Amino acid sequence: MDMASRIPFDEMQPQDDEVREIYRVYAAWLKSFPLQQLERKRQEAEVLFRRVGITFNVYGETSGNERLIPFDVIPRLLGSAEWQMLSNGAIQRVKALNMFLDDIYHKQEIIKAGIVPASILANAQYRPEMYGVDVPGGVYAHIAGVDLVRTGESQFYVLEDNLRTPSGVSYMLENRKMMMRLFPELFRRYSVAPMEHYPQVLMNNLRAVAPHGVQDPVVVLLTPGAYNSAYFEHAFLAQQMGVELVEGQDLFVRNNAVYMRTTEGPKRVDVIYRRLDDDYLDPLVFKPDSMLGVPGLLSVYRNGGVTLANAVGTGVADDKATYIHVPDMIRFYLGEEPILSNVPTYELSKPDDLKYVLEHLPELVVKEVQGSGGYGMLVGPAATKKEIEEFRLRILSAPDNYIAQPTLALSTCPTLVEQGIAPRHVDLRPFVLSGKTVTLVPGALCRVALKEGSLVVNSSQGGGTKDTWVLENA
Amino acid sequence: MLSRTADHLYWMARYIERAENMARVLDVTYNMSLVPNAAESEAALWEPALQIAGNVDDFEASHDEYTAANVIHYLAMDQNNPSSIFSALRSARENARAVRVALSAETWENINTLWLEFGQFQAADITESGLSEFCDWVKSRSHLFRGVSFGTMLRDDAFRFVRLGTFIERADNTARLLDVKYHLLLPGEEEIGGAVDYYEWSAVLRSVSAFQAYQKIFSDTIEPWRVAELLVLRDDMPRSLHACFDEITPILEQLSGRRSSESRRIAGEMHARLHFGRMDEIFQDGLHEFLEDFVTSNNNLGMEIQRSFLNAPVI
Numbered sequence: 001m002d003m004a005s006r007i008p009f010d011e012m013q014p015q016d017d018e019v020r021e022i023y024r025v026y027a028a029w030l031k032s033f034p035l036q037q038l039e040r041k042r043q044e045a046e047v048l049f050r051r052v053g054i055t056f057n058v059y060g061e062t063s064g065n066e067r068l069i070p071f072d073v074i075p076r077l078l079g080s081a082e083w084q085m086l087s088n089g090a091i092q093r094v095k096a097l098n099m100f101l102d103d104i105y106h107k108q109e110i111i112k113a114g115i116v117p118a119s120i121l122a123n124a125q126y127r128p129e130m131y132g133v134d135v136p137g138g139v140y141a142h143i144a145g146v147d148l149v150r151t152g153e154s155q156f157y158v159l160e161d162n163l164r165t166p167s168g169v170s171y172m173l174e175n176r177k178m179m180m181r182l183f184p185e186l187f188r189r190y191s192v193a194p195m196e197h198y199p200q201v202l203m204n205n206l207r208a209v210a211p212h213g214v215q216d217p218v219v220v221l222l223t224p225g226a227y228n229s230a231y232f233e234h235a236f237l238a239q240q241m242g243v244e245l246v247e248g249q250d251l252f253v254r255n256n257a258v259y260m261r262t263t264e265g266p267k268r269v270d271v272i273y274r275r276l277d278d279d280y281l282d283p284l285v286f287k288p289d290s291m292l293g294v295p296g297l298l299s300v301y302r303n304g305g306v307t308l309a310n311a312v313g314t315g316v317a318d319d320k321a322t323y324i325h326v327p328d329m330i331r332f333y334l335g336e337e338p339i340l341s342n343v344p345t346y347e348l349s350k351p352d353d354l355k356y357v358l359e360h361l362p363e364l365v366v367k368e369v370q371g372s373g374g375y376g377m378l379v380g381p382a383a384t385k386k387e388i389e390e391f392r393l394r395i396l397s398a399p400d401n402y403i404a405q406p407t408l409a410l411s412t413c414p415t416l417v418e419q420g421i422a423p424r425h426v427d428l429r430p431f432v433l434s435g436k437t438v439t440l441v442p443g444a445l446c447r448v449a450l451k452e453g454s455l456v457v458n459s460s461q462g463g464g465t466k467d468t469w470v471l472e473n474a
Numbered sequence: 475m476l477s478r479t480a481d482h483l484y485w486m487a488r489y490i491e492r493a494e495n496m497a498r499v500l501d502v503t504y505n506m507s508l509v510p511n512a513a514e515s516e517a518a519l520w521e522p523a524l525q526i527a528g529n530v531d532d533f534e535a536s537h538d539e540y541t542a543a544n545v546i547h548y549l550a551m552d553q554n555n556p557s558s559i560f561s562a563l564r565s566a567r568e569n570a571r572a573v574r575v576a577l578s579a580e581t582w583e584n585i586n587t588l589w590l591e592f593g594q595f596q597a598a599d600i601t602e603s604g605l606s607e608f609c610d611w612v613k614s615r616s617h618l619f620r621g622v623s624f625g626t627m628l629r630d631d632a633f634r635f636v637r638l639g640t641f642i643e644r645a646d647n648t649a650r651l652l653d654v655k656y657h658l659l660l661p662g663e664e665e666i667g668g669a670v671d672y673y674e675w676s677a678v679l680r681s682v683s684a685f686q687a688y689q690k691i692f693s694d695t696i697e698p699w700r701v702a703e704l705l706v707l708r709d710d711m712p713r714s715l716h717a718c719f720d721e722i723t724p725i726l727e728q729l730s731g732r733r734s735s736e737s738r739r740i741a742g743e744m745h746a747r748l749h750f751g752r753m754d755e756i757f758q759d760g761l762h763e764f765l766e767d768f769v770t771s772n773n774n775l776g777m778e779i780q781r782s783f784l785n786a787p788v789i
Contacts, residue, residue, distance in 0.1 A: 050590065051583055051586060051587055051590070052579075052583060052586070053571065053574065053582065053583075053586045225572075226568070226571050226572045231571075235574045235575045238575045239574075239575045244475075244476055244479075244575075245573075245575045246476060246478075247478065249478065250476050250477070250478050260476060261476065261477045261478070262475055262476055262477060263475055263476075263477055263480045263631060263635075263729065263783045263784075264475075264731075
């Protein structure tokens with residue numbers, strides 16, 4: 001299998017004597033641009049990001065806990081043809097996932113057809129409260145982040161789908177703004193597809209999914225508050241869309257409707273773009289000790305008095321146990337062949353897979369089924385013997401909680417690091433927006449693992465970000 | 475707008491104003507301490523500064539003696555002192571961060587930069603020789619905040635709550651400053667007009683940027699009752715009580731719309747007293763009583779604003 005090969009594909013220069021066509025202009029520019037000056041640009045970006053307060057909070061760290069996500073001044077380039085393929089693939093995938101969610105909370109035909117096992121209904125992310133509830137337009141995941149990795153010229157894989165409250169889009173937008181400020185001359189040389197209209201597309205979609213009969217819907221963005229790790233993004237999007245940024249305490253429920261407390265009295269709310277997990281939304285239904293939610297919200301939601309984006313219960317579709325079925329979902333609901341492939345996945349609930357995985361731990365990536373943020377995972381090739389043995393015990397105590405995948409040789413992009421410009425592994429998260437139509441803007445969050453050889457790109461684990469350029473004429 | 479947003483905006487502005495006033499008091503008190511024989515003791519010199527902030531007891535509980543270094547650290551940098559400049563600026567920034575959406579980008583960046591710069595002063599701590607520079611920095615940052623918000627924010631309710639916070643806090647601070655100083659500087663029936671008095675009163679004026687204004691208006695020796703008149707009744711003196719209420723009253727009218735509100739009534743009444751009041755009558759009844767009463771009414775007004783706009787009840 002080519003993806004097991006240990007030499008990663010470099011997106012600028014796959015061979016010493018070969019620069020890929022789309023990188024030709026940039027590579028020449030980069031060669032002529034003094035390294036020192038590039039480093040100065042990086043510092044300038046850091047000062048600006050800090051002044052604007054584009055920071056994130058790290059859980060479990062006390063005071064002074066606002067950190068910058070390292071920003072790399074070298075962009076990642078994608079040609080328009082490869083982007084078109086990725087874009088079509090991501091749209092196809094999200095369409096199928098939304099149909100799956102609608103199905104699983106209504107007729108459950110995919111289970112009857114024997115494509116997805118009935119055990120999915122016992123998944124902790126399946127919300128029985130949503131059974132039989134109709135959501136406007138049948139849209140569950142209004143905002144979806146599809147994490148993609150690349151292993152070769154035309155080999156892309158979907159690593160995972162993020163259908164709950166995917167974050168990172170503010171970095172996609174702010175990185176572009178920063179690049180245009182730092183390197184205006186490059187934008188003149190290259191025709192980079194614009195994607196700054198993302199908030200407008202999102203806003204139109206949110207208005208389009210308002211409860212039936214609402215003419216001029218009031219949209220709000222619900223945040224857990226200023227101490228949440230993604231607070232900057234919440235504030236940023238609310239500002240870009242011109243909607244109120246509310247916390248749970250600002251909302252209340254009366255007569256089957258949701259209101260916000262304003263200086264002029266209560267005001268009705270129709271659509272809530274919530275950046276709060278299901279568990280915290282309504283203390284009357286989910287976690288009773290949640291101070292972040294709105295008591296009674298779910299009852300209004302189930303009765304159609306308010307729209308939540310994303311819908312409650314989308315977690316069942318981006319669970320790693322469901323992931324393996326997505327290609328079949330695409331065939332089942334759309335009658336199409338999947339454009340984007342899954343990474344081959346071992347299910348540790350199956351005895352054969354478990355046996356294989358335990359024998360090959362040093363080669364594999366093992367992930368917790370319900371984990372996120374890179375915390376509950378083992379990257380075999382990068383782990384010590386001790387870490388592997390510890391993880392083996394964790395797996396054995398609850399094999400159902402894990403899946404395993406071969407370690408992919410993720411592609412690399414040139415990145416400015418302390419030693420100069422060096423290849424670093426990257427991934428890509430485009431954001432798919434679903435409303436009346438399913439679209440995405442030509443851009444994505446590109447995360448980069450700054451440590452040499454590291455495959456973990458999560459910002460909580462020291463990853464950075466890059467601007468992604470979709471080149472219109474390449 | 476959201477009540478919580480209004481609350482954060484209002485308090486953000488109050489805290490910045492509070493930091494500025496603390497810096498003003500600290501600066502002039504320190505300058506006074508350089509005048510020979512300005513006070514009988516270090517304690518007599520520094521206590522008023524603590525009185526204005528209302529935390530003499532807290533200071534004495536945590537410090538053995540009044541020294542310039544002790545008081546400066548306590549009022550400027552002490553993280554445990556809720557009215558230190560550190561605490562005020564931190565609260566201002568936290569309030570701003572909670573509602574950065576409601577602020578113009580420039581206003582938010584200004585406050586965020588303020589906090590980042592403050593870190594540099596904090597790291598070095600404040601020495602006596604660096605105090606003036608620090609106080610000037612606080613003042614100019616506060617001026618910048620008002621200028622940026624005035625110059626860039628939409629004239630909507632968000633802007634009004636910011637302005638409201640500024641002037642409610644400023645009125646409180648001016649009244650307290652005058653009360654404490656007047657009390658201290660007029661011991662009994664004694665004749666006034668000595669050199670120290672001159673420095674003391676000019677220091678009071680300087681602390682509210684009114685020294686030049688005094689000279690321009692009265693071009694005469696500094697008399698306590700004229701200082702009082704300037705800081706209470708003159709509407710053209712930007713930090714006077716009257717000037718503050720010239721700002722507060724119309725803002726409350728705009729915020730209330732057609733609704734009658736208790737806060738509007740209290741403000742109107744206070745404004746009328748300042749607008750139609752006469753200094754000789756105020757002195758007859760006692761300036762201290764007047765100021766004490768003013769601070770209480772201003773507090774009540776603050777609570778009423780809190781009740782009717784900021785902690786909006788459920789339907």
